[in-house]
Each structure stands twice: as C-alpha cells, then as structure tokens.
Amino acid sequence: MARQNAAEKAGGAEDKRSRLREAIQGPERRSGSEPMERIIHERIRLAIVSALAVNDALTFKELKQLIGTSDGNLSVHARKLEEAEYIQCTKSFQGRMPKTEYRITPRGRKALEHYLSHMEALIKAVRKK
Numbered sequence: 001m002a003r004q005n006a007a008e009k010a011g012g013a014e015d016k017r018s019r020l021r022e023a024i025q026g027p028e029r030r031s032g033s034e035p036m037e038r039i040i041h042e043r044i045r046l047a048i049v050s051a052l053a054v055n056d057a058l059t060f061k062e063l064k065q066l067i068g069t070s071d072g073n074l075s076v077h078a079r080k081l082e083e084a085e086y087i088q089c090t091k092s093f094q095g096r097m098p099k100t101e102y103r104i105t106p107r108g109r110k111a112l113e114h115y116l117s118h119m120e121a122l123i124k125a126v127r128k129k
Helices: 002-025 027-031 043-053 060-067 071-083 106-127
Strands: 087-094 097-104
Touching: 043 060, 043 071, 043 087, 043 097, 043 106, 060 071, 060 097, 071 087, 097 106
Parallel strands: none
Antiparallel strands: 087 097
C-alpha cells in the first residue's frame, strides 16, 4: 500500500512537471513549428506594444512619457518592432515640428495576443499545486 502511494505521488509530480514544461515551451514547440516570437518579451517592447494595443495611435513623446524611458532606448526598441512589422511608424510635421506617430499592426496585435495566452498558460501551470 505504501509503495502504491509513493508511485502515485511520483506519477503526480511527473504530471505536474510535464504540464509546466508544456506551458513554458508553448503550443508551437509541441506542434513542431517555430518557437514563440520572443521579440515582444523584452520589457520596453512589451510596454510599447501593450500601450499601442489600447490606443489608436501614440506619438513618440507620448510613448516616451508613458513608458518612462529615454529617447534612444525608445527609438531602438521601436525600430525592432517596426522591423518585425508589429508596429507602424508615420513621420510628419506639425507646423515646423517633426511628429512621429506609432500604431500597432494586425500582426503586432496577433503576436501580443499569442504572447499573453502563453503567459496565462504558464501562470496557470505554476499556480496549480
């Protein structure tokens, strides 16, 4: 009886490890396709994409103030997101002042939703006891 209980506990622990491994790796790893997009995992990039997901558009100045980062830092991370086609940048002039405006693209919104779903699955797996 004691051996059976020990075997059941060991099997339960392995099941928990398996669920956690699946949550960490994400559904695309299990299906054999490309690993999860990691480009928005970085804190500043995630902040940019999240801010744009709840706003139609934000200027460079608005994003900088909202996120609380430097011009250079925001510029570098925004460019990475542009290259991945997650955000769109439009440059214009307002009077004589340059104006840079950002919007999230459908691809960026999809990547954010995928990322959030992955994080939710990971949180659920970790919180299960």
